[in-house]
Amino acid sequence: MMPTIRDVARHARVSVGTVSNVLNGSSLVKDETRQRVMAAIETLGYHPTAAARSLSTQRTNTIGMIRSEIRLQGNLIETDPMVLDLIDGITSEAINSSIGLTFWAIPAGQREMELYRRLVTSRQIDGLILFALREKDPRVAYLQEQAFPFVIFGRFESMEGDNWIDVDGAAGIEAAVRHLAELGHRRIAYLSPPHEQSLTRLRWQGFVRGMEEMNLSIDPALIYEGDFSEKSGQLGTHYFLDQPNPPTAIFCNNDRMAFGAMRAIQARGLTVGSDVSVVGFDDISLARYSNPPLTTLNQPIHDIGKALFNLLIKLINREPTDLLGGKLLKPELVIRQSTGRPR
Amino acid sequence: MMPTIRDVARHARVSVGTVSNVLNGSSLVKDETRQRVMAAIETLGYHPTAAARSLSTQRTNTIGMIRSEIRLQGNLIETDPMVLDLIDGITSEAINSSIGLTFWAIPAGQREMELYRRLVTSRQIDGLILFALREKDPRVAYLQEQAFPFVIFGRFESMEGDNWIDVDGAAGIEAAVRHLAELGHRRIAYLSPPHEQSLTRLRWQGFVRGMEEMNLSIDPALIYEGDFSEKSGQLGTHYFLDQPNPPTAIFCNNDRMAFGAMRAIQARGLTVGSDVSVVGFDDISLARYSNPPLTTLNQPIHDIGKALFNLLIKLINREPTDLLGGKLLKPELVIRQSTGRPR
DNA sequence: TACTTAAATTGAACCGGTTCAATTGGATGC
DNA sequence: GCATCCAATTGAACCGGTTCAATTTAAGTA
CATH class of the missing domain: 3.40.50.2300 (Response regulator)
Structure with a gap:
């Protein structure tokens, strides 16, 4: 059996409240007590259980991303290498705040919205990153209605809100x-x-x-x-x-x-x-x-991933985003040998 | 405020235990009662909270995958498109069992093992998928020691255990x-x-x-x-x-x-x-x-992703894997125009 | 009708954290 | 010596599910 916060408290001869305060860096704890608690945590090899913490804080420290495949000509669109770079960017930033990126794959359509609804209402994640936006995207409408934190890589033609980043x-x-x-x-x-x-x-x-x-x-x-x-x-x-x-x-x-x-x-x-x-x-x-x-x-794309992550965290924490109407980046034309003067 | 299981119970005039039984498909519930509970769930728009469920079941319905970058010549290795196909395979299978795949990225080394330790002891995930195995990989040693469920895409030269799938x-x-x-x-x-x-x-x-x-x-x-x-x-x-x-x-x-x-x-x-x-x-x-x-x-690779997922689920459920010493697949040589007779 | 048995239901205890009102203890002031 | 104040600590209640021993209800039997 893994040690719980009560085991740590007993071992350090303090109450669970104090252990919790130490874990969360509260300034209320006397330095000597903190030392004792830290020592107990170390010797017992204690780590807080994610689920218990989530239950009381209402935070999962997980954000989500869903690959919604569109079928065209009967074939699945395979995911672009570009998406992998996006994931790279997001996760490389997320690691600093101990936040995980959870992934699902689902075809667009009926079941897609079911999945979104489930994720939102079951609070499995704190926020969502959307990409490959469709026109009149039902996902955006739903998330807006639920006031669920989400950011978009992409944008609509006329887009209100400050939760998107796009390349022009x-x-x-x-x-x-x-x-x-x-x-x-x-x-x-x-x-x-x-x-x-x-x-x-x-x-x-x-x-x-x-x-x-x-x-x-x-x-x-x-x-x-x-x-x-x-x-x-x-x-x-x-x-x-x-x-x-x-x-x-x-x-x-x-x-x-x-x-x-x-x-x-x-x-x-x-x-x-x-x-x-x-x-x-x-x-x-x-x-x-x-x-x-x-x-x-x-x-x-790597930087966009990072920016999307940081933007989402701000939205989750209900901090100001200092963006007004999203963020539009200019792509750069890289000239190589596939273009030249016509014959 | 989101409705809880107690709200559903009250609305359907049953106890929380019965609602829980309905949710988990227990055969103990009378059909008429089930109907009433389902109706209440529907009208209230209820979904069980993931964290609460995790806390009592000790299951998170999430598996993890960590991109451990190795630095060579001072440069990060970028992730291969191949990995994306692997993710594709895993998630396309995972969706059927409502299981998510959580992603982290971390450089190999000291902090890497910290992350693994945290994930295992905080029980954020039910199991792990490892790839890009190194020789004498410390991750494998640790997970084995902890008896934490994991599967490997790849293998060691002499590999005991039945938790790996590799291409020959x-x-x-x-x-x-x-x-x-x-x-x-x-x-x-x-x-x-x-x-x-x-x-x-x-x-x-x-x-x-x-x-x-x-x-x-x-x-x-x-x-x-x-x-x-x-x-x-x-x-x-x-x-x-x-x-x-x-x-x-x-x-x-x-x-x-x-x-x-x-x-x-x-x-x-x-x-x-x-x-x-x-x-x-x-x-x-x-x-x-x-x-x-x-x-x-x-x-x-897509099928390997699926197989890895199914294997991991079996390990998590402590079911027999019907594999003896892993699974070795033959790659197929696809001959195109980059090879030909030498001059 | 009474009695046994099986089916259905109940609800308190538990999972392991966080929170906050209440309490303790020590320092300071008069 | 006593009142006051503040820093530090306590621990019960809570988050929202699941579980299971105990209880109620229904069905079957003599």
Whole structure:
């Protein structure tokens, strides 16, 4: 049997209240008493039981993150390496405050909301991190209604509240289009994210803005909706290159689709960067090691994870967030060899 | 205030014991009573509080996984995409039993063991999943001593116990070497995992076995210790190609190093698959979309995640595991275009 | 109808912490 | 010497579930 706080109290000849005060760093305890209690804790190898503490403090010291898969074309979207970087960022910050990150995976839909409801009402977690936001996301509506602490990586078009951090995808895409236009590209294809995603419309606006700015016309035949997978990048690119008037550049909304696109171009005996240029989004660690290395939009995902964590903790503690209407970061265009002057 | 079990009891005009029985599906409750309790639960929107339940059942319905980073050459090893697939597998199985997977990140070393000790003694989790096993891993010794339920993805050379699942890396590498030798390669370089890892020695044995089997000699100049990063794959490959008598094929112990290797080969104006062949390990989803697509060893990582989860649950419940001395899976050699006949 | 047995229900005790009103003890002031 | 004050300590009540011995209810039997 593990020692309890009462065992420690008995051993140190003090009351449980005093032990509790020592554990929680109360200044009320005399130094000599504290020493004695510490010694007892040490010799007994005592650690407070998480569940008991949670029960009385109403805190679990755990935050949650749920991978809500969307099925497209009958296939599960696999999780992006990007998400792993996000987890990296969150956990590397969480370790300092002894807070754990709990993970669930569930398909979007009926059962998804059940899971959220269960987590919230059973108070298994103190707060939630949401990502891959959908338009009219039912999760956001529910959590807002319940006044449950949560932060979002992403945002809606018009977003109230200060609980989100996002990368300005539109501005990034605008910069990418400008880069391509300056290289001399006039026919630029657009490999879109799935339409349910809330970022899809925002990013599209950036593309339109960029094209208008550079006086380029948008050809509806050069738009293809992907699902973030390499496969869909490949399919979309073949579709583009089958057009009577194919593009000389393809903008892809993530790196994985860009890898698929490059593969498709090469499979046709064409050269990436001269015959067809490719731009990605995310700058996952592989992007600089692909062949050719990928021009892409870098987002400081590790730092975003850290920031999301710190923001969430503030919300949980009901401290002011010193954010007004979220936080928007600029992605940086990293130019590598997948883009070049068209033939 | 959230409703408690006593509120439900009052509302349904039964005792708390009966409500508890209904919640836990006891067969003792009369059907009519059950209906009444269910109705009360529904109208009050009641969900049992996780902490209270944990306190009395001594179960948290949470399992843990800790990313223990090893610092090599002053750099953090970033987590492999492979780990994400593992998480995918675990969580997709865990959702069915309402069990969460909690994540921590901590550098290997002093503080690492503190974290493990805290998690075990504070009973924040019911069990642990270990991976990236090191030789003489202190975590294994501690958990064994504490009789804390845990499973391992990986194994030691001589491993007692039935709580591990591993891929037979040695057999895989043997097959890879055979494949290369059959293509006509005689000088095969070996890009090793970091020496601390417990899989390093096992995999090396596979390489030696394969080379001996094919009557090839091992050149010490064609061995390089990497750290699983693309960067180290690049560095190792440049080192190999700088040798007076360079290799015609390179075996890399993971796909990320293989990508780095291919990049280095191409940076020298050489062609992967004809000038130098490259083999990877893992078959991450990008492997089939690289340029050229990567010949690699596929491990069913998603299924391994599921199996690890189910094994751990059995250990937690002290059920028989019907495994005798762990479970060893054969990786499958997937031949793509990064390997070919040497010039 | 009375008696036995099985099924259903009850509720106090328990899990192991935190909290806070009440109490103790020692120092200070007059 | 006694009252006052404050720092330190105490321990019962509470958080919200589960458990199980004891009790009530219902069904079956003679």
